[in-house]
Amino acid sequence: xxxxxxxxxPFNVPEGATVAFxxxxxxxxxxxxFWYRQDCRKEPKLLMSVYSSGNEDGRFxxxxxxxxxxxxLLIRDSKLSDSATYLCVVNPxxxxxxxxxxxxxxxxxxx
Amino acid sequence: xxxxxxxxxxxFRKEGQNVTLSCEQNLNHDAMYWYRQDPGQGLRLxxxxxxxxxxxxxxxxxxxxxxxxxKESFPLTVTSAQKNPTAFYLCASATKAGGYNEQFFGPxxxxxxx
Numbered sequence: 523x524x525x526x527x528x529x530x531x532p533f534n535v536p537e538g539a540t541v542a543f544x545x546x547x548x549x550x551x552x553x554x555x556f557w558y559r560q561d562c563r564k565e566p567k568l569l570m571s572v573y574s575s576g577n578e579d580g581r582f583x584x585x586x587x588x589x590x591x592x593x594x595l596l597i598r599d600s601k602l603s604d605s606a607t608y609l610c611v612v613n614p615x616x617x618x619x620x621x622x623x624x625x626x627x628x629x630x631x632x633x
Numbered sequence: 634x635x636x637x638x639x640x641x642x643x644x645f646r647k648e649g650q651n652v653t654l655s656c657e658q659n660l661n662h663d664a665m666y667w668y669r670q671d672p673g674q675g676l677r678l679x680x681x682x683x684x685x686x687x688x689x690x691x692x693x694x695x696x697x698x699x700x701x702x703x704k705e706s707f708p709l710t711v712t713s714a715q716k717n718p719t720a721f722y723l724c725a726s727a728t729k730a731g732g733y734n735e736q737f738f739g740p741x742x743x744x745x746x747x
Contacts, residue, residue, distance in 0.1 A: 526675075530673075554734045556734070556735070563721075564740070564741075565723055565738035565739060565740050565741050566676070566723070566738050567738070568735055568736075568737070571734070571735060609675070609676075613734055620666075620678055620681060620691065620733075621734070621736060623668075623675040623676040624675055625673065625674060625675040626675065
């Protein structure tokens with residue numbers, strides 16, 4: 523089983539739609555979880571950190587399910603500018619300094 | 634403005650040549666990282682450093698070398714021993730206080746071997 527697995531997409535949605543991505547991770551001891559956003563041919567940028575059961579930031583909600591070992595990202599009221607690849611990132615070891623990146627899920631929001 | 638800079642943005646190299654990619658940060662971050670990204674692939678860790686004059690191999694260190702003589706700088710050399718060097722190279726940094734968890738990336742260098 524891959525360490526961090528994501529559906530590559532693309533997810534094609536109209537403006538205003540709600541879309542959700544899931545990410546599964548293999549190491550049950552993982553402590554920290556993140557969603558990064560990467561625009562085409564650009565660097566990844568931190569979107570949200572998920573440290574407990576979940577958190578919300580405006581139109582974005584991230585949730586963590588430790589029992590099932592998955593993280594989700596929900597985007598409400600999608601904007602054209604939300605079109606990007608969303609990377610699921612996991613710290614597989616408590617206190618360790620390297621992160622494991624998923625390959626990303628591509629989102630395309632159309633007018 | 635605080636941030637991470639990488640240079641050059643695009644780099645072309647002939648086979649058999651070594652090339653050095655620059656990464657500088659003025660965020661006072663303790664740790665710095667080098668990743669490689671290939672089309673359709675996730676980021677793969679090449680090398681990382683948590684303190685000056687110390688660095689560790691990542692998952693794909695073969696054919697690469699690094700140095701960390703200053704806290705602000707973490708250059709990556711792609712040697713002729715790297716078999717498939719054409720890729721997008723990303724440098725990142727993080728703070729010890731943050732558990733090294735939240736990494737901030739530079740704009741990247743696209744290396745093409747001709």
